[in-house]
Structures are given as structure tokens and as C-alpha cells.
């Protein structure tokens with residue numbers, strides 16, 4: 204049993220393999236958060252001390268107890284406007300204009316397994332999953348709140364969400380409904396958040412939490428390049444391999460907010476959920492609102508330990524079972540090879556060459572439909588441009604399959620160009636404020652995915668293409684932020700629902716397509732990694748990590764991504780040198796080593812490769828096949844500390860049975876007469892001896908972990924080395 208309720212003490216204990224989460228409803232019905240951290244073997248309510256703090260008032264019924272204040276006690280899900288002056292988890296506007304919410308315990312239920320969510324992505328049930336539902340009630344406004352906790356013991360993850368139900372006769376307007384709120388009574392924390400921009404996503408920044416509020420989030424209608432819906436709170440001395448770390452990852456691809464508040468007594472509150480700015484949701488009597496899920500995890504083994512929890516749960520409970528263990532094709536993508544300038548003949552030449560080198564799929568990127576010869580027209584018209592191709596999509600696909608390759612196609616379903624037949628027929632299908640010209644970005648508008656007719660149109664249009672030709676893969680792009688988020692199909696008082704309804708529409712479309720084409724692989728993309736989140740990963744087993752394909756920049760991007768997401772989800776390709784985004788020259792071997800730590804592929808014009816490069820690529824692909832399982836299923840370790848080492852980046856994968864490992868090292872700064880790049884390996888079995896491929900020598904796991912390994916000095920720009928270790932015996 205991973206969920207226990209002690210009837211005597213009222214304490215709920217949620218246990219995973221290495222963590223304990225406790226809360227209790229006290230005599231007043233307030234649900235107090237008691238503890239989250241390493242196991243303790245006992246009840247943690249002794250940690251709460253009651254004191255009369257000035258300006259922290261008392262609930263009316265407890266006015267004689269000046270030591271009891273909602274403002275000083277750790278709350279499991281903070282209400283609003285009734286005495287806790289810290290961040291609220293929920294805010295609801297009642298008919299009379301009040302925004303107060305005061306939640307008290309009503310009851311609970313513990314069940315095996317979990318119920319699926321119908322319109323949102325969710326963490327899929329594991330064999331040992333258990334669910335705790337705690338119902339809180341505000342009996343003045345007739346609001347019930349169900350707090351859901353799905354416990355995944357072996358992954359050390361607790362999945363939280365909230366469901367708000369209007370049990371009264373008056374409509375309620377939800378203005379804020381967090382997915383999770385966690386109060387840490389004691390401890391000084393650093394926060395690590397993942398900021399960025401187009402072409403440089405998920406850059407970790409570690410900051411000491413100040414007194415007051417720190418917050419990160421996105422109001423772009425997408426999880427965004429700029430702020431990933433994932434934060435880590437860690438103790439001030441935590442490193443990659445030591446120290447307490449807590450993660451909170453929102454399973455959502457739209458607007459989100461992560462807030463942290465350090466209060467007057469030094470306690471820390473973390474609140475995460477849909478961004479409340481611009482959000483409101485009318486709940487008619489009897490209706491319910493479900494928040495997205497938040498994945499909480501705790502590790503005592505530093506940031507690497509925490510990352511492995513997220514890698515594990517994403518690989519096994521978020522990714523579709525169809526792709527959890529399936530090998531991903533080594534693909535060649537036409538974008539950086541040809542951009543909009545192609546016809547079927549050129550694509551087939553790429554395909555022939557790709558096949559000779561051992562690639563397994565050709566992906567035809569943007570430009571195959573409507574009047575799409577540049578990025579100013581055609582989005583929305585998902586009709587094959589046979590004139591440009593010189594043949595039908597079926598003919599092209601047949602010829603690619605005849606070469607022995609699979610075939611993939613690019614779509615950007617949620618967008619429309621003004622210069623498109625779709626927009627001319629349905630201008631009201633684009634999001635735009637009445638009487639105001641909408642912002643354009645890449646000359647495109649955003650379709651109103653909150654409308655069922657738009658979702659239905661897209662489903663039919665995409666099916667028409669997918670039914671017509673054999674297509675194993677779709678790249679699902681999304682190339683602008685959402686502004687003018689106004690739907691012509693909703694009344695004025697419901698416009699605050701559009702951004703969330705947009706995401707529900709997108710999720711519905713993905714869901715319907717996958718139900719119709721269960722073997723279709725959809726790779727997520729949003730101008731690279733602008734929607735790299737657990738919500739999209741539920742539908743898309745891999746996501747194009749960044750439009751920056753420069754190998755050296757990718758070191759940072761993939762490292763940042765690895766804090767929350769496994770290598771098997773990161774779309775990574777070998778591209779041309781000089782690189783198209785930075786102009787940087789890098790060795791082909793380095794580009795390959797970096798791209799191999801993702802879902803491997805190529806994004807270059809094969810006709811420009813020399814024979815020697817083609818031979819090298821053949822070898823890269825066969826090497827990748829030797830390691831792909833290890834990379835996809837192995838435990839991942841970053842071997843350098845954040846910002847610690849400016850001369851090289853190193854990381855490794857260790858197989859689940861610890862019998863095999865792959866170490867990667869890339870020099871970012873080669874120095875004359877420099878030191879040997881030395882690293883201490885991680886995750887090896889100290890009892891094993893490991894043979895180092897190419898070195899014809901073996902060392903014990905203990906030696907490699909404690910003493911480490913020194914690579915030879917390397918020369919020229921951005922050299923890289925790879926070390927493959929295989930256990931030969933037990934010491």
C-alpha cells in the first residue's frame with residue numbers, strides 16, 4: 204500500500220520507494236501539509252509549531268486561539284482572501300462579487316489504479332498505482348474541490364491535480380485553479396528554472412529564492428521556448444549527485460505559471476498550474492473543471508537523481524505504450540536540406556542517398572501543400588501541391604517505400620495564412636479581437652482550436668492526406684505564439700476560456716488522429732522546442748528539440764532538456780557544417796555523438812556530402828544501432844556540474860543491468876598544452892570490471908567511479924570522444 208490514512212491521527216501518508224508525503228485535516232477541517240522528503244518512519248505533524256504572529260489573523264471560529272492562522276500554517280491547497288496572505292492556489296468569483304475561497308475537509312477515498320482523463324493528457328496507470336482523492340468544500344459558495352494524488356511508487360513520483368465542482372445553484376467563475384500547491388515549512392531553497400528563446404530552449408538558471416514571490420511562466424498560449432513548465436527546488440548545496448531536490452512538472456502545453464513564495468517565517472510555497480492571467484472559466488451549476496496534472500518528485504541524490512525519476516516516468520507512463528520500447532527510425536529531414544525548394548525528383552535523390560547510408564525514413568518538411576513556396580502563404584490548405592511535386596503524394600510515398608524507406612510528412616495544423624483558401628472561406632476561424640487587426644507572426648494567424656468545427660475540418664483534411672498515401676510519421680509544427688486570443692464562437696463573458704479550450708481542441712485532434720492511425724508516429728515541434736512538455740509527450744513520443752541544429756549549441760539545449768526529459772524524447776539531427784544557424788564549423792563525428800543522445804537523424808543535403816563523409820555516416824548509423832537501446836532505456840548522468848566546466852561537456856548512459864555504459868565527451872574549448880579531460884563516471888556497478896572498447900583494457904566500476912577516467916588531449920575545433928564500456932565479470 205502506498206497510500207495510508209491513519210483514522211486516529213487523521214494523517215495521510217503517501218509513500219514511494221524513497222519518499223514520504225504527509226498531510227492531515229485538523230479539527231477545523233483545514234488540510235495541513237505536513238511533510239515531503241526522504242522517508243522518516245513516522246508522523247511528521249510534530250514539525251508544526253503554533254504561534255501568534257502579528258498581522259496573521261485567525262479564522263472566525265478560532266478567534267480565541269491567536270496561535271492558529273491560515274497565514275502561518277502549511278496548507279495543502281491554499282484558499283483565497285480568508286486569511287492566508289500568501290499565494291492562493293485557487294480563486295473563484297461568485298455571483299455576489301466575492302472572490303474568497305475557504306476550503307475545509309469533507310472526506311476521502313483511496314482506490315487502486317487511476318481514472319483516465321477524458322480531454323487532457325494524463326500519466327498512464329502503472330501496475331502499482333494508487334489514487335487518493337480528498338474532497339474539500341467551501342460551503343458558502345457551494346464549491347467542492349477534489350484533490351487527486353496518483354502515487355507511482357517505483358518511479359518516486361506523485362501526480363497531482365484538482366477538480367472543481369459547482370454544487371450550488373449559481374454560476375461560479377474560476378479565475379485561478381492550480382494543479383499543485385506544496386508548502387515547505389522549513390529549508391532554504393535554490394530554484395532551477397528553464398528559460399530560453401527560439402533556437403535556445405530550456406537553459407537552466409539556478410537562483411537562490413528571495414523573500415517574497417518569484418515566478419516563471421508563459422502567456423504565449425504555448426508552453427514556450429521561453430519558460431518550460433518545469434521547476435526544481437533544491438537545497439542550496441545540492442549538486443548533480445548529492446542533496447535534496449524537488450521537481451514540479453506540469454503536464455500541459457498552454458499558458459502556465461510556476462510561483463514560489465518565501466514567507467515571513469522562511470517557509471516556501473510552490474504553486475503550479477494554468478496561468479491565471481487572462482484565464483477565467485464559468486462553471487454552471489453541476490459542472491466540473493479538471494486542471495492539468497502536475498508531476499512531483501523528490502530525490503536525495505541530487506539533480507541527476509531527480510532527472511532519472513522524470514526520465515523513468517516519462518518513458519514508461521507518459522509516452523504512448525506503442526512507442527515505449529519500439530525503435531525509432533533514423534530519419535533524414537528535408538528542411539535544412541532543401542527548405543521550400545524541392546520537387547519529388549529531388550526528394551527521391553535524397554532518399555536514394557539516405558538509403559545507401561543506412562537511414563530508415565525520409566521526412567518531407569514544410570512546402571508540399573497549397574501555395575506554399577515560402578512561409579507567407581498556404582497554411583490551412585492541406586491539399587497536396589502536385590504541380591510542385593510533379594506527382595501525387597501517393598506516387599512519391601510509393602517510390603520512397605520501394606527504396607526501403609519509411610515516409611514522413613510535415614503539418615502545422617493549428618495555423619492559417621491570410622493568403623489561403625481556408626482563410627478566405629472562414630476568416631472567423633482565426634483567433635482575432637473584433638475590430639482590431641491581429642498580430643501576425645511569420646505572416647500567419649492562429650486557428651481557433653476552441654471551435655469544434657475547426658477541429659473537425661483539420662481532422663478531415665489531415666485524414667484525406669494520410670489516407671491517400673502511406674505515411675508512417677507526422678511532424679506536427681507550431682510556429683508562432685498566440686496573441687489576440689479571442690474566439691468568434693464564444694460569448695464575451697467566456698473569452699477567458701479560449702486559451703485553455705484551444706489546448707483541449709489541439710489535444711482532441713491529436714487523440715482522434717492517433718485513435719484512427721494507431722501506428723502513426725507524431726513528432727512534436729514548435730519552431731523547434733517551443734512546446735517541449737509532458738502534455739505533448741503524451742501524444743508525441745519525440746519532439747524536435749530546437750531549430751538550432753548547431754552541435755555546440757545543442758550541447759546546452761540537450762543538457763538543459765535532460766533535467767526533465769529523457770534522451771529518447773529529444774529530436775536531434777546531424778546538420779551541415781558550417782551550421783545554418785550559427786555558421787560554426789564542427790567535425791562530423793562530434794555532430795553525430797551529440798545527435799545520438801537524442802532520436803537520431805540527419806538534416807542536410809546528402810548530395811553535398813563527399814564519399815568519405817558518406818562512409819563516415821554509414822559507420823555512425825551502424826554505431827548508433829549498437830547503442831540505441833542503451834541510450835533510449837539507460838540511466839542518464841550529466842558528468843559536469845552546471846556552469847562548472849567551460850572546457851568540455853560530458854554525459855553518460857548506463858544500461859539498467861549496469862553491464863554496459865556509453866560515455867560522451869565534447870571539448871568546447873581546446874587549449875594548447877592543456878590538461879587531460881578527466882571525469883568521474885557514475886552509475887557503474889563497483890563490483891564489475893568494465894572493458895573499455897578501443898582501449899583494450901579493463902577497470903573496476905569502483906575505480907572508474909572514484910578515480911574516474913582521463914581522456915587524451917584533443918586538438919582542433921570541438922573534438923569529441925566516446926567511450927563504450929562493457930562489464931566482463933564480477934570483481
Ligand code: DGJ
Pocket residue numbers: 538568569613680682728729730731747749750
Ligand atoms: C520550424 C521547424 O522547427 C523546422 O524544423 C521546420 O519544420 C520549419 N518550421 C518549417 O517551416
